[in-house]
Amino acid sequence: MEKNEYEEQEEATHVEDPALVPELTQDPNDPLNWTRSEKYLTCLTVCFFTFLSTFNSSNLVVAVVETSDEFRVTPTRAGYIVCFNLLLMGIGNLLWVPLSRVIGKRPVYLLALLLFTGCNIWTYEASTYGNLLASRIISGLAAAAADGTVPSLIADLFFIDERGHCMMIFHFALSTGFFVGPLMCAYITQEAGRRWTSGLLAIASGSTFLIGVFTIRESNYRRDTASAALPHSAYTPRSFLCWIMLTRGFRRDVSFFETVCTTLLLAAYPPILWTGLLVRTFVGWNIVVQMTASRVFLAPPYSWEVGQVGLLALAGFIGAVIAFFAGGKLVDLLSARMTKANGGVREPEFRLPALIIPAVIGPMGVLVFGTCSARRLLWVGAAFWYAMKGFGLTARSNIVVTYAVDSYQHVAGEALVIVFVVRNIIATVLALYTVDWQEATGVENLGLSEDIHFTVDSWIIKDPFVELRRRSTPGNSALEKHVLLSQHSILCGFFLFHLNIRMQSAGQQLITQWYDVQQLAFLYNLVKVQTHKNLSWPDMEAFIKIHGESHIFIGSRPKNAGKSLNRLELDTGIFFAARFARDSRNREGFHRPDGKNPRVLTPTTTVSTMFRAQYVAGFEAGDGMGNIDKILSKLSQEPRPSFTSKELQPSNPQQMFHTRNIGTLQPLALLKSRLAAEEPLILFNYFGMHKRAIELLRLIKAKEHHKFVQYCTAEYVRDESLI
Template identity: 25%
Template sequence: MDVPIPGTVHLVDVLGTSHLRHEQGEKDIILVPQPTDDPNDPLNWSPRRRLNSSIWQMVWALSGAAIINALPPAYLLIQEETGIAIGDLNTGNALMYLFFGFGTLLSQPFALNFGRRPTAVFSLGITSFLVLWASYMKTTGEWYANRILTGIFFSTIESLIELCVADTKFSHERGFHMGFYTWALFGGAFLAPIPAGFLADAAGWRWINKMYCIIGVATTVAIYFGFEETMFYRHNVVDEFLDERADDTLAPVETVEPALVSEGKEAISDTSPSSDSEAAQSYAVHGYAHRLKLWGHRDPRQPNTFLKFFFIPFYLMRYPSIVFSGLLVGCQLAWYNVLLGTITSVFGEAPYNFSSNMIGLTYLACFIGTSIGCLLAGWLNDRIATWVARKNNGIKEPEARLWVAIIPMIIHPAGCILFGVGGAHHIHWVGVCFGIIMVTTGIVMGATLALSYAVDCYKEIAGEAIITVIIIRNIIGFAFGYAVVPMVDSLGLQNTFILIAFLGVALTSLCFVMIAFGKGMRKSTAVSYWKLVEEHGFQAH
């Protein structure tokens, strides 16, 4: 048998002959991964419970992104009172994003080995008090130290929810929920400055972080009671079933977990129970009191990869699909840092001369763009990927998601020109805000596509792959965050955004290179990949 190609799955049952479990709403969609017979498996939760889990995950992401990104509208006030230059404030945020990347080398193995829930509670609680500390800063050194520690302790914002999505969602629905997560992440960052601007004008900039600390602590308490543990151990099983009409050159595709045949019995099992009743008696449904525990959710069969984890993300940089995802999402963070680093200076100076509260309101344009981008890169992404799979004899390739890149390839450069060139030539502020909407739509779409693609390509190591992506992303983001003010000073607003427009087109066009050659690249890594999965006992997502 040929070695299965990582990421290639049998998603659509074209002939209706598959014995694997199917989606209830769309009868021809095969569930990937296959749920186990354990009622505590998140894939077996009721639709209402799964939705509730997703909502709390997004509440955590939105509130966390909000409390650490509320200060930009008050940068001019901070500079006047403390003497910390706007360039240094941007550098501090760049340091925070850099340590978001490297901090995941600690936070992600904690989440993978001890649970998503304690990671969420502790990281948001500690970050809330770091936000409070920032309200008392007086020097550049304090600002840098605060941003570095925030990056380390809240690095979970970059990777935890992707892990939860992989835990609780099937392959054909992950795009929508990844888009939902991206909406919460960017939405929190873009919504937070709006009330912050008014608060700075009314009570001073220091009250921004004091108020957001209160919000952070309140959310921490709330998620303790609402954020449910999604960690669940499942085995890897290669399914050799292929649609009989599929091309003979296709490699056997993969699904995971002991699959339940149509009669309800186990096809593969470690315990091989003699009857369905015996299998059912071996599981106890966990009650609400058990779910409130911060510890004890780890399956004893689950291998401990905490120490090995530090090296695996760097090892994964040999996989082209993961490096591509890191480059794509890294460039989106770069454009995000440049945009946020220039909004205040564009609207705070002549001819606009916006006050802090009015600058804060301009972030509504960012939020609108975020919402549009998440809808297009989420729901539309899933629908196109499923449609392409139906046309491909039911076989889904991760590259099918990348066709949506046509939209950001057009809208991103157009937005850059409207914001950068328009702002430099002092067009009406409404036109500049339309440019912001277009830029953020492209940013969010690019980030969502990259993260979904990385998870789809190597789903057994989704948690580790995300860290590799985030490290690459945040190194790029740090470079642009550090250089944004000198770059604008040197090139000017207009030329800076013309440069970003061309860079955006060039990087997004790599999506079409991956559509053409991505499967071949994944095939070339198959032997080393499955060896890695076997050696470390990674579980499927």
């Protein structure tokens, strides 16, 4: 039988290649000898299933709030539908990869597609939380079939010099599911409800099953029994009907349990664990960033709709598109060039130098995305660094996974099982505790944590380039670990300085957040001791108990407003007063009451002094803010002021003091503006405490509402976002 044109080109190209891995046979049934269309039809169909599997993992991320309302469960419990889906998507590799070794890859993919379709129909029809959670868990198990088995499939189909590019197709499918999936889910949820995201997945996976029956070919091949010396005529090509049989890849000599044991033993190999720890950032930080974006951009000041939040994921997709070449074909070219310089001997470590750029850009993207989100900067900044994160994490994951496949080609599937199990377990933990983490340390510190982790992991714990140097150094002498740093003091100093700055920055953020809570503790105590003695705030009481009253309040609890303000200023300082004073320099005094020895507020007047009675127009000494009921009663009997309610709460509160004598409500407005100035930190770092602080202000409003109406008109607080 004559060879087709493709086989002749393959023979001419590869037989003379001294670095060819694996060795080419003349068997037309060898997957390496399939036509390019047959290879890519199989690969692309499976990679589309991979896209659907990651789409499925982020299916209900944007609908957690809607799911919580529908089934009347807490947002944390609603988040389980995402977390445990991810967990089973990782652990499921322990089932599918050994099974694919025994019965073949084709039946595994078709069986998993049927199960995946059924589970999404189940999710669509689920009417109870238990049903929904069960369907999501099993759909994660089905999705795992398109995860750990794919690198092994690519190793079956392509030569080592093509593998980086083809593995990038796989990782591009993973990335597209994580980035485009939330966009589609957001608009579907917004327009048709969360059920139709699962309906769309069921339709797509069912169609993929029908197509896969004809396009997914069995790639399991007994290369150990094949001989490169046999001529092409010694083999009989299989018919199309033979290729679509489900028993073609079955092997009686392979044990399922032995394969599982082999897989678990591979966990002891440091390169496998190292790959798993790096790849874990790909899924874990994608989920974290998506959950962060949902919380940040749906809230003020952005106030986006769900669909707009989904559009933000396009930035990550653009980054993944850029990584398609930088993390795929470029890595193949770099590896080929180093192979040529090495006398035609190819080593897996030749792919590692390509890690440098994406390994820096990826964590930097997470860090700056968190900073932009926490500080409520223009959305373009967050979107740009979202794209950089998408580029860095996608390219980095592909490089290290391809390195692992090249290193352990004969057990590529089993090796990648450990990688993906580690990846998804850590991603599950991140998804479970992201909300609590954000409330405890802030959105900005999520990026700081990743940046610190990368610095320590890359330059202190391990030295990924030591093996590459060993192969390029004459002789077999042992090389010193971290020789790059030990021989270059400036480089070593640079990385130590980088790590120190990151840790200092994280410490400064924690200090800032401590002051946020401490100021809320003073506000809580002030309301409790004066007007609501039975008020209970367990979280704040626990905070005070843990750190001690004397530490929080600089002594015993203050019993009135004057002591509270003096203590708070003594401990933390209130920068708003300094800005208030600075902006008023060289201007006329704010208040000159009638009578002897008038008091004037000057640029150096402290906050505690400003709140004392002699600086409040029209009231006796000792009143101050200590008796808000009495003050408001007097104010309610006075003529209504000429300014409107909007003027009471201007964006620049200092201007109010230029136009009118200071009344007792002005310090209240000052307090609200102080809270507004801290809102970005309080809202995202201690969301629950901020919510409780607003409730405390509402208590004051409810108690004194009629007096506020008499003094300031009925619209004195038109928009609660000003609080």
